[in-house]
Amino acid sequence: QVQLVESGGGLVQAGGSLRLSCVASGLTFGSYGMGWFREAPGKEREFVAALSRGGGTKSYAASAKGRFTISRDNAKSTVYLLMNSLKPEDTAVYYCAAVSSGPRVVLTTSVPYNYWGQGTQVTVSS
Secondary structure, three states, X not given: OOEEEEEOOEEEEOOOOEXXXXXXXXXXHHHEEEEEEEEOOOOOOEEEEEEOOOOXXXXXXXXXXXXXXXXXXXXXXXXXXXXXXXXXXXOXXXXXXXXXXXXXXXXXXXXXXXXXXXXXXXXXXX
């Protein structure tokens, strides 16, 4: 049974930082591209960042570029999202997701992703 478990969310002031983690089990982690998405109240789920199976190819949403960094540790079956310079508009539930993909493929839409975590709440106060 595949499980993705996020952690690291919380309440932070604007300008602060958080690091989200997502631990995967039940799958061959190194065979999956990984992504982070978020969903704010009243809004659709949106892409934040993604990286390829080996971590060599990355993609960021415009809103995340320059502030967020996605990385992975295949030995620990974990993907991270380091978020700096947080803004109130970053407030959302953050989800990690896994997709079976080619070695250098990054996917920036939610539909292809095979597995999803339960989400972790990030709240940024002004």
